[in-house]
Amino acid sequence: MNFFFDLMIGGLAIGACYALIALAMVIIYKTSEVPNFAQGEMAMLATFVAYTIMANYGVGFWTGVIVTLIFAFCLGVVLELCFLRPAENPGVLGSIVITLGAEMILYGLAGWTWGANQNPFPVPFSEYSGITIGGVIITEINLWTMVVSLLVMLILFLFFRFTKLGTAMKAVQQNSFAAKAMGIPTRRILTFTWGLSSSTGAIAGMLIAPIATLDPNMMLDPMLKGFAGGVLGGLTSLPGAAAGAYLLGIIENLFGGYVSLEFKSVVAFAVIVLILCLKPSGLFVKHYERKV
Amino acid sequence: MDMKRDYYEDIQLCKTSTALVLTIGLFCCLVIIPFVLGDYNLYLLNLIAIHSIVAIGLNILVGYTGQISLGHAGFFAIGAYTGVLLMVKGGIPFPLALILAGFVSSGFGFLLGLPALRLEGPYLAIATLGFGMAVTQIISHLDFAGGHMGLQAPKMSIGPFVADTGVEQYAVIMSVTAIMTVAAINLMKTRVGRALVAIRDSEIAAEAMGVNVLKYKTLAFAISAFYTGVGGALMAFALAHISAGSFNLILSITFLAMIIVGGLGSIMGSILGAALLTYLQIKLQVVQEAPIIGPFLLDVSKRFFTAEGLPNIQSILIGGIMIAIVIFEPLGMRGIYLRFKRYWKMWPF
Numbered sequence: 001m002n003f004f005f006d007l008m009i010g011g012l013a014i015g016a017c018y019a020l021i022a023l024a025m026v027i028i029y030k031t032s033e034v035p036n037f038a039q040g041e042m043a044m045l046a047t048f049v050a051y052t053i054m055a056n057y058g059v060g061f062w063t064g065v066i067v068t069l070i071f072a073f074c075l076g077v078v079l080e081l082c083f084l085r086p087a088e089n090p091g092v093l094g095s096i097v098i099t100l101g102a103e104m105i106l107y108g109l110a111g112w113t114w115g116a117n118q119n120p121f122p123v124p125f126s127e128y129s130g131i132t133i134g135g136v137i138i139t140e141i142n143l144w145t146m147v148v149s150l151l152v153m154l155i156l157f158l159f160f161r162f163t164k165l166g167t168a169m170k171a172v173q174q175n176s177f178a179a180k181a182m183g184i185p186t187r188r189i190l191t192f193t194w195g196l197s198s199s200t201g202a203i204a205g206m207l208i209a210p211i212a213t214l215d216p217n218m219m220l221d222p223m224l225k226g227f228a229g230g231v232l233g234g235l236t237s238l239p240g241a242a243a244g245a246y247l248l249g250i251i252e253n254l255f256g257g258y259v260s261l262e263f264k265s266v267v268a269f270a271v272i273v274l275i276l277c278l279k280p281s282g283l284f285v286k287h288y289e290r291k292v
Numbered sequence: 293m294d295m296k297r298d299y300y301e302d303i304q305l306c307k308t309s310t311a312l313v314l315t316i317g318l319f320c321c322l323v324i325i326p327f328v329l330g331d332y333n334l335y336l337l338n339l340i341a342i343h344s345i346v347a348i349g350l351n352i353l354v355g356y357t358g359q360i361s362l363g364h365a366g367f368f369a370i371g372a373y374t375g376v377l378l379m380v381k382g383g384i385p386f387p388l389a390l391i392l393a394g395f396v397s398s399g400f401g402f403l404l405g406l407p408a409l410r411l412e413g414p415y416l417a418i419a420t421l422g423f424g425m426a427v428t429q430i431i432s433h434l435d436f437a438g439g440h441m442g443l444q445a446p447k448m449s450i451g452p453f454v455a456d457t458g459v460e461q462y463a464v465i466m467s468v469t470a471i472m473t474v475a476a477i478n479l480m481k482t483r484v485g486r487a488l489v490a491i492r493d494s495e496i497a498a499e500a501m502g503v504n505v506l507k508y509k510t511l512a513f514a515i516s517a518f519y520t521g522v523g524g525a526l527m528a529f530a531l532a533h534i535s536a537g538s539f540n541l542i543l544s545i546t547f548l549a550m551i552i553v554g555g556l557g558s559i560m561g562s563i564l565g566a567a568l569l570t571y572l573q574i575k576l577q578v579v580q581e582a583p584i585i586g587p588f589l590l591d592v593s594k595r596f597f598t599a600e601g602l603p604n605i606q607s608i609l610i611g612g613i614m615i616a617i618v619i620f621e622p623l624g625m626r627g628i629y630l631r632f633k634r635y636w637k638m639w640p641f
Binding site: 029035083086087090092093094096097098100101102103104105106107108109110111112113114115116220224227228231235262263265266268269270272273276277280 | 354360362407410411412413414415417419423425426430433541542548556593596597598601602604605606607608609610611612614617618619622
């Protein structure tokens, strides 16, 4: 039974990372209908920046994190301004191609700058020791991952609920035309959305880096899982996407523990294809049929 | 400009005598080339031809039918492994193995097409992407497929004829490419091609007009996968070695970039895009050897980046081209060609 709980803890921890990525993608998708395939690479680049300023310039961990978040915010803003704003009505395929192009650029940039080496990402938390509850060890790093992820979700919730900017963003998500008529600067809101989403993704990157190793391929898999988790829960609902990502993390870890470790990363995609066949808009979202 | 007066004119392969002359000229060029160019350039042409087949296949799905696929590296891998395994383990002759590789791949395409019926937009993108990743993962864990080490591909051979040298390989690959290109051009003028275009333009309207959406959508996936599978098998024989790691997401994105750059919904565009991107990819891998720009880039890399990471410049460039095409020229190279043609049509007025 302890084995089961171990797997659950691991699943929850990795699910927490997936959930942050899913949230980052859903924030953008809800506002602009752009599925942001560059999310993982944006997070990867931000994590590399964090690593560089901590390892080469001797910046403290927490200062480094804050600097990274600011950098990620700027990166998101710059990407939106340079790549998405100039495109007029790109359509679904066009926006997918733009974000894929941004992904290639960031991936190449990271490979060019830091090489293909695998770097250890230093964190002040232990990977081995931690607290024990009823025979189940929760390592410090897993605990931190879960706490940080929940904290970020809480902050996002409060932000969307109680601040003027958050309310404006929700208005743009619901009906951008009406929002514009009400005097909300929708384009500026959109740019800000990219910055916010990029910062959220950067947190996920810094949580994943200590578990995996830091190299340009680091976020490829987590990004897809995060997106898959978001699709599983429903791309149009923030809590739904987060729940879907947690679910995916747990399913994946249980499958890896009980059935087959080799095919662990395949099961996530099998699950989403199955779920999408049954509920095409995701588990926690009402399906709308498209009009002619 | 493109006025058609009767049905026969519409389905003609070469619509004007100029087009006929140009086609014959191109054909002659392709025949003469191996006697003029060296082995390295022939190898480059082979890669371009193989990528053209894949790009045509992907364009049938994305450009003509309006579905999105980010998983074509998966079909490519299936085709490559099927072709090699059939020849090595099954002892099946090369031409048959090539066709079977296409059919096995199209079987998987049919299977992927079934869930794709209910999906669209980003949902379809993630489902196909997942398929591509899953195929690579599964293949790298299969023992009989060589695992992570990959497989050694035998030589192409038709009866007693063995394609040993670059020229012979070129002959085999180029003739397969020519056949498949003409087949695709013709296919798009039949009932099937028109049904696919109707689905792209409006699925519901097509259904109302009596197009069986279920049948034609899965068929589009199957045809597309067939082309990609054949391309994969040819690639395996051209490179003589395959490993699962090379069929990754970046490859799928590159395939998509080819048709975006070339032009969606156009066979000629697919070939142009495949040629441009393949050429760039091969040349940029050794960019430090280029005159003038090579040493400069190496210097820049040493100062600000890492020198061993310089080949990464190819993904930066391909990504940049993809974005620039969507922003400035959504029709791709075909759009540029059409604009050029329209300008000269009325020249000098």
